[in-house]
Amino acid sequence: MYTQELVARLYKRMSLIRRFELRLAEIYHTDAIKSPVHLSVGQESIAAAVCDPLDQGDMVSNTYRCHATYIAKGGDLNEMMAELYGKATGCAGGKAGSMHLVDIKKGILGASAVVGTTIPVATGYALALKREAKTTGHQRIMVSVFGDGGTEEGCFYESMNFAALHQLPILYVCENNRLAIHTPLEKRWATDKLCERVATYGIETHKITTADVFEVRDTVAKAVNQLRHAGKGPIFLECATYRWLEHVGPRDDHDDPYRDLEEYQHWKENDQIVRLAKMLDAATLQQLEDEITAEISTAEAFAEKSPYPAAEELFAHVYAN
Ligand SMILES: Cc1ncc(C[n+]2csc(CCOP(=O)(O)OP(=O)(O)O)c2C)c(N)n1
Incomplete structure (x- = not known):
């Protein structure tokens, strides 16, 4: 039903995200990485599926948990690793770290550690893209990705209203992992009817409860087509998913009381990387894994040999020129 090319492409993106992050978890204790890391292990299918139907000119914004969309949107891996190492060759000059990955030429708008704040920024960017299309004749799309916690901020609802009023070309994607740090959804929301709200x-609105990488991709492809050609937006997508590691840091925290082991087991059995691996022949799988190994070690070597930013860089880029 799905072409081998699509399966291989989605598999590679998901596996690259996971293996890159698991490598970060391995080296984290060495202090090579100079910022906290919020890993997406377990959540990869959403970023891979959301970014696959996008053009390079389309824009994505995310939160501090931004490694997955950065990689899925084609962000430069060397610059990402160098940013995590705090090196001058990093995508933000080594001064921003894991929570602020950016690559404008690849359509990665940037991220923020402050929950919800990227949603109005992305909404404003969508307004700019709508205006731009009047002169270029080509509608670029904005995709704003955030967690369920982001929808608790007032600016989320202000953004919904503004985007709907102005029919902006924006796809909102809520990665609903039912956790905000250690607090589950049941203790934060009176009802989980987010799409209805x-x-x-x-x-x-669309709600996908399976994290099925093909279902998410198909839904996003249709949404992008509608936003680009029918001039009617926004569209809202809620995707259920699950974070396998701790909120911040490299640790597996399944012994912590806030975790539900049965829920974790359910999501492990639904692992889209394992699922897609079974759809590929052994030679293709090996080739993809070899490519991933090479890309990660190239990025690591690049980060290691890059210099730290010069002292006089300290006050550069603090204010707009
Ligand atoms: C405005 C604001 N309030 C609180 C925090 C502290 N905080 C950091 S992450 C987080 C949880 C957010 O959860 P969610 O949006 O669901 O994203 P996830 O971590 O699950 O990807 C909170 C409350 C913050 N960074 N910013």
Whole structure:
């Protein structure tokens, strides 16, 4: 039903994200990485599926848990690793770290550690893209990715209203892992009818509970097509997913009381990387894994040999020129 090319492409993106992050977890104790890391292990299928139908000119914004969309949107791996190492060759000059990955030429708008704040910024960017299309004749799309916690911020609802009123070319994607640090959804929301809440703003919504990489990709492809050609937005997508490692840091925290082992087991059995590996022949799989190994070790070597930023760089890029 799905072409081998698509399966291989999605598999490679998901596996690259996971193996890159698991490598970070391995080297984290050495202090080579100079910033906290919020890993997406277990959540890879959403970023891979969301970014696959996008063009390079389309934009993505994310939160501090931004490694997955950065990689899935084609962000430069060497610059990403160098940024984590705090090196001058990093995507933000080595001064921003893991929570602020950016690559404008690849359509990665940047991220923020402050929950919810990227949502209005992405909404404003979508307004700019709508205006730009009037002169270029080509509608670029904005995709704003955030967690369930982001939807608890007032600016989320202000953004929904503004985007709906102005029919902006933006796809909102909520990665709903049901956790905000250690607090599960049941202790934060009176009802989990998120799509119903958003729909009251006059926004088309979709909810995917399976994290099925093909289902998410197909839904996003249709949404992108509609935003690009029908001139009607926004669209809201809620994707269920699950974070396998601790909120921040490299540790597996399944012994912590806030975790539900049965839930974790359910998600492990639904691992889209394992699923897609079974759809590929052994030679293709080996080739993809070899490519990933090479890309990660090239990035690591690049980061290691890069210099730290010069002292006089300290105050550069603090204010807009
Ligand atoms: C405005 C604001 N409030 C609180 C925090 C502290 N904080 C950091 S991460 C987080 C949880 C956010 O959860 P969610 O948006 O679901 O994203 P996830 O970590 O699950 O990807 C909180 C409350 C913050 N960074 N910013």
